Amino acid sequence: xxxxxxxxxxxxxxxxxxxxxxxxxxxxxxxxxxxxxxxxxxxxxxxxxxxxxxxxxxxxxxxxxxxxxxxxxxxxxxxxxxxxxxxxxxxxxxxxxxxxxxxxxxxxxxxxxxxxxxxxxxxxxxxxxxxxxxxxxxxxxxxxxxxxxxxxxxxxxxxxxxxxxxxxxxxxxxxxxxxxxxxxxxxxxxxxxxxxxxxxxxxxxxxxxxxxxxxxxxxxxxxxxxx
Amino acid sequence: xxxxxxxxxxxxxxxxxxxxxxxxxxxxxxxxxxxxxxxxxxxxxxxxxxxxxxxxxxxxxxxxxxxxxxxxxxxxxxxxxxxxxxxxxxxxxxxxxxxxxxxxxxxxxxxxxxxxxxxxxxxxxxxxxxxxxxxxxxxxxxxxxxxxxxxxxxxxxxxxxxxxxxxxxxxxxxxxxxxxxxxxxxxxxxxxxxxxxxxxxxxxxxxxxxxxxxxxxxxxxxxxxxxxxxxxxxxxxxxxxxxxxxxxxxxxxxxxxxxxxxxxxxxxxxxxxxxxxxxxxxxxxxxxxxxxxxxxxxxxxxxxxxxxxxxxxxxxxxxxxxxxxxxxxxxxxxxxxxxxxxxxxxxxxxxxxxxxxxxxxxxxxxxxxxxxxxxxxxxxxxxxxxxxxxxxxxxxxxxxxxxxxxxxxxxxxxxxxxxxxxxxxxxxxxxxxxxxxxxxxxxxxxxxxxxxxxxx
Numbered sequence: 001x002x003x004x005x006x007x008x009x010x011x012x013x014x015x016x017x018x019x020x021x022x023x024x025x026x027x028x029x030x031x032x033x034x035x036x037x038x039x040x041x042x043x044x045x046x047x048x049x050x051x052x053x054x055x056x057x058x059x060x061x062x063x064x065x066x067x068x069x070x071x072x073x074x075x076x077x078x079x080x081x082x083x084x085x086x087x088x089x090x091x092x093x094x095x096x097x098x099x100x101x102x103x104x105x106x107x108x109x110x111x112x113x114x115x116x117x118x119x120x121x122x123x124x125x126x127x128x129x130x131x132x133x134x135x136x137x138x139x140x141x142x143x144x145x146x147x148x149x150x151x152x153x154x155x156x157x158x159x160x161x162x163x164x165x166x167x168x169x170x171x172x173x174x175x176x177x178x179x180x181x182x183x184x185x186x187x188x189x190x191x192x193x194x195x196x197x198x199x200x201x202x203x204x205x206x207x208x209x210x211x212x213x214x215x216x217x218x219x220x221x222x223x224x225x226x227x
Numbered sequence: 228x229x230x231x232x233x234x235x236x237x238x239x240x241x242x243x244x245x246x247x248x249x250x251x252x253x254x255x256x257x258x259x260x261x262x263x264x265x266x267x268x269x270x271x272x273x274x275x276x277x278x279x280x281x282x283x284x285x286x287x288x289x290x291x292x293x294x295x296x297x298x299x300x301x302x303x304x305x306x307x308x309x310x311x312x313x314x315x316x317x318x319x320x321x322x323x324x325x326x327x328x329x330x331x332x333x334x335x336x337x338x339x340x341x342x343x344x345x346x347x348x349x350x351x352x353x354x355x356x357x358x359x360x361x362x363x364x365x366x367x368x369x370x371x372x373x374x375x376x377x378x379x380x381x382x383x384x385x386x387x388x389x390x391x392x393x394x395x396x397x398x399x400x401x402x403x404x405x406x407x408x409x410x411x412x413x414x415x416x417x418x419x420x421x422x423x424x425x426x427x428x429x430x431x432x433x434x435x436x437x438x439x440x441x442x443x444x445x446x447x448x449x450x451x452x453x454x455x456x457x458x459x460x461x462x463x464x465x466x467x468x469x470x471x472x473x474x475x476x477x478x479x480x481x482x483x484x485x486x487x488x489x490x491x492x493x494x495x496x497x498x499x500x501x502x503x504x505x506x507x508x509x510x511x512x513x514x515x516x517x518x519x520x521x522x523x524x525x526x527x528x529x530x531x532x533x534x535x536x537x538x539x540x541x542x543x544x545x546x547x548x549x550x551x552x553x554x555x556x557x558x559x560x561x562x563x564x565x566x567x568x569x570x571x572x573x574x575x576x577x578x579x580x581x582x583x584x585x586x587x588x589x590x591x592x593x594x595x596x597x598x599x600x601x602x603x604x605x606x607x608x609x610x611x612x613x614x615x616x617x618x619x620x621x622x623x624x625x626x627x628x629x630x631x632x633x634x635x636x637x638x639x640x641x642x643x644x645x646x647x648x649x650x651x652x653x654x655x656x657x658x659x660x661x662x663x664x665x666x667x668x669x670x671x672x673x674x675x676x677x678x679x680x681x682x683x
C-alpha cells in the first residue's frame with residue numbers, strides 16, 4: 001500500500017537521502033524546506049503522515065505541529081537531531097504522535113509510519129466501551145461524555161481504547177507501547193508519559209488529580225471503569 | 228594535616244564560653260564566700276566574747292560577795308535555749324541552759340581558762356555548732372565557759388553556699404547556651420552556604436546565596452555567587468556545545484545512513500570493484516553511525532543532564548521485554564520470586580540488558596542463560612555465554628571505552644562501536660550498581676550486574 005508522506009526538513013542532503021530511501025520503501029514523498037512551505041502545501045493537499053524536523057528556519061517545527069493539531073488529527077512524526085528530554089517532550093506536547101531521533105534509517109521510519117497508520121482503522125469490534133462516564137465507540141472512533149463528543153487524536157484514542165478494553169485491569173507500559181505504537185519499543189518512557197498526560201487533559205475532570213486514568217506505580221496504568 | 232574535631236565548631240564555641248563563664252563565676256563565688264563568711268564569723272565571735280565578758284563579771288561579782296543566788300543568776304544569764312554556761316569550780320561544775328556534758332569540752336580550752344587566759348574555739352557540741360568562750364574568774368578559782376549557739380549563722384552559711392554554687396552552675400549553663408546560640412547565629416551564613424552549595428552540587432545551578440548585610444560575610448557571598456555564575460554559564464555553554472555537536476554530527480549521519488540504505492537496496496545495480504567499495508562503505512557507515520550515537524550517549528551521561536525522575540522498575544519484566552523483542556532464538560530466563568524492583572531509568576536499563584546481549588552475540592555466539600536474582604538487598608542480573616570467556620586480566624579493561632579486539636574471536640564484519648560495555652558500566656554505575664565478569668561454571672563468561680533494590 002502506498003502512503004503519501006510530507007517530509008519537512010531544511011537540510012537539503014537529508015531531504016534528498018531520506019526522500020530516496022523512503023521512496024524505495026514504497027512511500028510517495030513530497031518535501032518542504034520550511035514551516036511556511038509545509039503549511040502552504042498542507043492547505044492544498046493532505047498527506048497520510050507528516051515527518052517534521054523541529055529545527056526549521058522561520059516558523060519552527062513546534063509551531064507547525066501546533067498549527068496542524070489545531071486543524072485536525074493528521075498523524076505527525078517528529079524527526080529530530082535534538083535528543084534532550086525537553087525538546088522531545090515539547091514536540092509531543094505540541095501534539096506529535098511519535099518521534100524519531102537522527103540518525104534514523106528509512107527502514108525504521110517506514111516501520112513506524114506503517115504502525116502509526118495501522119492505528120487509523122481501529123474497527124476491531126462494534127461494541128461500545130463505557131468507562132467513567134465516557135462512551136467509546138471503536139468502530140467509528142468517537143468518544144462521548146454525556147452526549148458531547150470529546151475530541152482525541154488517533155494515538156490518544158487508541159491509548160484510551162487499550163485501557164478501556166482491559167476493563168479495569170492494569171496494562172503495563174510495555175504493553176501499551178507495543179499495542180499503541182505497534183513496534184518493539186526501546187524503553188523510552190517519555191512518549192507514553194506525554195500521551196497519558198495529553199489524554200488526561202482531555203478526559204479527566206481534573207487532570208491534576210486523575211480519577212479515571214490511574215497510574216499504578218511500578219506497573220503501568222489502569223482505567224477506573226466505575227469512576 | 229588537618230585535625231578532625233570530635234565536636235562541631237558550634238559546640239566547641241559553646242563549651243569554651245560555658246567553661247569561661249564557669250571559671251569566672253566560681254572565682255567570684257570563692258572570693259564572696261571567703262569575705263562574707265569570714266566577716267560574719269568574726270562578728271558572731273566578737274559578740275559572743277563581749278556577752279561572755281559581761282556575764283563573767285556578774286558571776287565574779289556574785290562569787291565575790293558569796294551570794295546564794297548563783298544558780299538563779301546563771302539561769303538568768305543564759306540568753307536562749309541553745310546557750311550553755313558552765314562554771315568550773317574546784318570540785319564542782321555548775322551548768323545552766325542547754326545541758327552539755329563538760330567532758331565534751333576540749334581539755335586544752337579548759338586549762339587555758341583555769342590558767343587565767345581567755346580563749347575561744349568553734350566546736351560542735353551535741354550536734355549543734357557553737358562558739359565556746361572561756362574566761363578566767365578574777366576573784367575565785369575556776370573557769371567560766373559560755374557556749375553561744377551558731378545555728379543561725381550556720382544556716383546562713385549553708386544558704387549562702389547553696390546560692391553561690393547554684394549561681395556558678397547556672398552561669399556555666401548559660402554560657403553554654405549563649406555560646407551555642409551565638410555559634411549558630413554566627414554560622415547561619417555557613418549553613419546557607421552549605422545549602423546553596425549542595426543545591427548546586429545536586430544540579431540546581433541557579434542556587435545563590437542571599438545578599439549579606441554583614442560586612443564580614445559580603446565577600447564570601449559575592450565570591451560564592453560569582454563562582455556559581457561562572458559555573459552555570461560554563462555548564463550552559465557546554466550543554467549548548469554538546470547539543471550543537473550532536474546536531475552537527477547527526478545531520479550528515481542521517482544523510483549517510485539513508486544514502487547507504489539506498490545503495491544497499493540497489494547493490495545488484497553496481498557490479499565489480501565499485502560494488503565491493505559500496506559494501507565496505509555501507510557497512511562502515513552503519514558502524515560509524517552506531518559509534519557516534521553511542522559516543523553522544525556516553526558524553527551525555529557524562530554531563531549528568533537530561534535525567535528523568537527515577538521510577539520503580541520490575542527488573543524481570545524489563546529483561547523479559549528486551550529478550551522477547553530481540554530477533555533470533557529466545558534466551559532462557561531464570562527469575563527469583565518475587566522479582567526484584569530497582570529505582571532507575573528504564574531506557575538506560577534497557578540499554579544495559581541489550582548491550583550485554585549484543586556483546587554475547589558478538590563475542591561468544593550468543594547468551595545461553597539470563598538470570599534476574601535477588602541477593603542481600605541487591606538486584607542481580609546475570610548474562611551467561613558459552614564462548615571463550617574473558618581472561619582475568621582483561622575483566623576490568625573490557626569496560627573501558629574503545630577497548631576491543633583484545634578478546635578472542637572478535638573483529639568480524641559486524642564489530643560494535645567499542646562503547647557498548649563502557650555504556651553498560653556507566654549506566655549501571657549511575658544506578659548505584661556494579662558490573663563485573665566471572666567465569667561461568669562449565670565454560671564461558673558470566674556478566675554480573677548488581678543494583679540496589681528499590682523499597683517497595
